[in-house]
Amino acid sequence: MRFVFLLTVIFLAACNSSSSSSRSGNAPASAAPESPAPDVISRSAVPSGAPPAAFGQEPVLRTNPSWPFKEGAPRTSGTGRYANGAFYWTDFVYDAHGALGPNPPIYRVGTPSGGSYHYPEPDQAGNGADIFRVGIGADSQNSYWRVDWQTMLATEVPIAAFALDYHSGGDDEIPGAGVTAPGIDAVVLLSSAGVTVDFKDGNGPVAIGEFKPDLASRSFVAILPKSLFPIDTQPWTIYLVSGIHDGNGGFLDDNAAFRKLPTQPPVFNAAFRDYEDEAPLNNFWFDQQQATALNQRDISEFSIELDWTRLGETEPEPLVKGYSNRWYVSSLSGEALKDGGQAAGIDRAENPVNQPQYYDQVQPYGFYLPESYREDPANPTVFTWLLHSLTQNHNQYSATVPNFLDGACERLRQSICATTLGRGPAGGYNGAAEVDFWEVWRDIAQHFTIDSERTISSGYSMGAIGTINLMIKYPEVFAGGVVLAGSHADSPLLPCSPGSSGCAEPKGPELLQNLKWNGYYHAHGSFDQLVPFADARATVDAIKDYGYRYVFDHYVAEDHVIWTLKDIAYPAYEEAAKWMVSWLNDVDTRKQRPGNFVYRWEPSAIDERLGVGPQGAWWLSEIKAIDNVDFAQVSVNSGAIGEADIVAVPGSPEFLPPNQKTLSPALRDSQAWQLNDPLPLNGRVSVDLKNVAALSLNLADAGVADRADKQVVMTSDSPVMLTLTALSNGTLVSSSSIREVVSEGRVTLALPAGVDQIINFSQ
Structure with missing residues (x-):
């Protein structure tokens, strides 16, 4: 692979587009101040042949010692649940970008965020106001208000404000936050200055109750007398926003430091947004509608309806069909990821492909659950990897090519699909990025009944190269691979690109000998600016010369960049999904x-x-x-x-004509096997x-x-x-x-x- 494509792929930033909807978030919870670690995964869930990283034990997240309820936050972002005396919400992670200002960060140019606020101080770690989980509970004496932060190096950094609507009347302002929502009766503020309550009576915030920060769990808990509010009367509407603490119990509002406009509020994150609020298309961090709302200073669309009488219920884990983001706890974090790396948060260096870039222990991944899914160990669901490309993140396919997602995971195949963040946009699925791959697989296998015997890995560009390299290292694991605009062999026709890894790795086509028993589909464009067509052709020729099976679709009028923006208008995606179906129909499972x-x-x-x-x-x-x-x-x-005695049989050349959706023709060549009697x-x-x-x-x-x-x-x-x-x-x-x-x-x-x-x- 020639990484000379780096600067060109930066060009891939998609247009912002998201839809808004109002929804109060009710959903299920579970639980424990020190929740028990999951059992070590059995080798029946992740295939034999996987490395040790796939079979470890997920670390346990510490719970704030002042939180008296069992854990229950959902594993799916943008969902909530009741359980064991509390209501829990899991927010989207790495979405705390505020409104869209005049200076978007360079480091996210390939995966543009809806907002563009900057974190000016080192202890903010590039992500210090990012809400991860929320808990609200009550016992006979007190109510409890909890915010867990995705990134927290110092308890002095963030501030959170719960805005409460619990009876008729109230007004629209959240004091100090610069945003509005209807009918607010009181605001509870949590910061290192303590917990204060503003009853909207003109007296301002009043210090009440206890504030219990815990750096080890990155968590704030406020404990308030239950008599303070009319709990148990009727459902409340609750909003939650966060920002940077000014040191005195309020929101810091620094236009220059945050690189925002004076008309924009000092709020970085608004919780209680779900998948109706944040549509996946062109929404790489599920923050597009948040940014729009903050520009308008109106967060009324983002709330939960809390019914105090339901706190004794234990709802099941939310099951979101279609596309969502989930999270898991990584065995790696902070400086363990890289010598000289930071302790937590985001590396916001000007180089947009620094690797690793996301240092927190909790990591998100993209996840697709088909409508047909049922938890049935006797009939597990097919599992497919969709590996993202350079400069992209775990939401690449939902954000830019949803029709490929639909074909590969729903309409044609009914497959569970996953995309890792891989610790950033340029991990190449090596090192820590590979650990992420295996630990996400383990996490999915623990929570869903997947058919790991029929797994296909696919990807575009860097994800395609990652697919090839993972199959080479672990051929026993995969039934097959789909390579879109990637390559492995360096062709002898072109010189190595300056500064690329093409000369040093992957060291020629010989490693492709490992792929004898893996299916292989490859699509490539003639005018690929970043992975030269000659390299793709050399890769396929090596597989052909070894006598292995393959299908290669050569798109005579396509390049590397534009096809990612065409989605349904580019037939390679549909053909790739159709190949996945036909291949598994032919071989049934990975080679045993x-x-x-x-x-x-x-x-x-x-x-x-x-x-x-x-x-x-x-x-x-x-x-x-x-x-x-x-x-x-x-x-x-x-x-x-x-x-069987195998005879390689080259297929007859085929012409794939344009259709009503695309003007892009392709030439197909292939190779199959004739199986004769064994010796x-x-x-x-x-x-x-x-x-x-x-x-x-x-x-x-x-x-x-x-x-x-x-x-x-x-x-x-x-x-x-x-x-x-x-x-x-x-x-x-x-x-x-x-x-x-x-x-x-x-x-x-x-x-x-x-x-x-x-x-x-x-x-």
């Missing part, structure tokens, strides 16, 4: 246990600290390369697994090694463990430690002068370099 495969890897891609990188595949594991090499490779074949079964396992220092073979999965005629024949260019597993204890394993006895089901042989070394087995 191949009789032969090649596994090539780059030792530099292994990060043991993060638990990601090449692991081996199927019946190959515990791989290690010799020192100081760029690659290592294992080729294996088992005569005990009856693979007679035998117990021979052949192993060919290049630059390999150690490996392990599971002979049961290779089909030979219990065969009397089992034999391993190995060729290696280096000395190697060969471990064989799933054998009977006491079995004598020998090769030349080497003799070892199986113990605890395994044996390790220290073998020299050599050709056709024979390993025999006897009791």
Whole structure:
């Protein structure tokens, strides 16, 4: 891939467009001051072949010790629920941008936010007023008002104001916030100056109750006497806004520092916005309608209706069909992500593709739940990845190509779909961005019944390249991949681009040998400015030359940038979704246990600290390369697994004509397999090694463990430690002068370099 496309993709900022609707937010809750951690995920939910990062335990978010109720905030942003004495709301994260001012931040040029306010001080971490979760509860003595912040390095930074409408009358002003909503009777303000209540009686805010900040949980809790308000009489309408604290219990209003207009309010975030308020189209951070409302200084559309009599209920977790944002707790955060990184919040450096860029422990991801979804372990739902491109975020596909989302996830396939933020716009699905990928998969598998045996990864541009690289590292995991405007092989026709990673990675087409058992669809435009067509053609040609299956649609009149803005007018999206359907109809599941495969890897891609990188595949594991090499490779074949004799059959060239929605024609070439009868079964396992220092073979999965005629024949260019597993204890394993006895089901042989070394087995 040539990252020379960086500056051009910045051009992808979409036009702002969102719809407004009024809705009071009622929805369900659950709960615990220290909520129990989820169980370690079983390997049946995330496929075998995934790296250790996929199978860890989700960290537990600390709860403010002054909050007396069990936890219950929804995992879906823009929803709420009642549970165990409280009402909970989860807000959209990284949406605290205020109104649209004169100076939008450069760092979000590829994913424009609705608002454009800046955070001037380091302790604001670029995101210090971002509301994450809200809780409102009551017991026999007190009412409790809780705000959790997505980013908080200092309790002095944010301020929150609950505006309460609990009886007829009131007025429209939220004092100090500069915004209005109808019928406000009182305002409860939470800041490091304490909790104050303005009863709108002309006396201003009065210090009442207790204020309990907790930096460890990034949380404010206010405790007020229950007698203060007419609780239990009738449902209340409640609004919530946030900003930067002025140090005296009010909102800081600094036009120059915030880079806002004098007519705009000092509010960065307004809670209680749902998916009717914030339509996904062109809404990368679900803040477009918030920005419009703040420009108009009117937040009356954003409220919840709180019924105090329902606080004893426990509603189920909200289930949003269609597109939404969900969140999970990452194992990584702050400075652990990168040496010299910041403790929390957003890296707002002028470089729009700094990586990582989002440092908080809580991370959002895009999520599509088809209308047909039912929680049924016996009939799990197909699962699909939609990986975003450079400069984009987890909402790229809902914001810019909703018809692709509809085709891939609803109309044609009824699939659960997900897009990670990947810690920012330029992670390339490596390092921390790859950890995000696996931990999101684990989170979805814990909360939904997904069919991980039939997973397809797809993506555009960087997401397409990520799809290729993830399949190369973990071919066992995926049924297939969809590559839109991406490549892997660098063509010999073009020089390496200055400053690109094209020369150093991905190091040529040889790694594509790993994809023998994965389906492959590729679409590319002739005039792609950023990923040259020659590179895409070279990638497909490599797959063709290896004799693998593929479909390649060459769009003769398309480029790299404009097609992302065409959506339904570009048939590649529809064709990609149709290929996903046909491929799974053909193969049913990912390859379970191949009789032969090649596994090539780059030792530099292994990060043991993060638990990601090449692991081996199927019946190959515990791989290690010799020192100081760029690659290592294992080729294996088992005569005990009856693979068909495969003959690659090139497809006839096809012309995909324009239709009534698009004038974009394509030329299709493809390759399929003719499957002939397999050879007679035998117990021979052949192993060919290049630059390999150690490996392990599971002979049961290779089909030979219990065969009397089992034999391993190995060729290696280096000395190697060969471990064989799933054998009977006491079995004598020998090769030349080497003799070892199986113990605890395994044996390790220290073998020299050599050709056709024979390993025999006897009791």
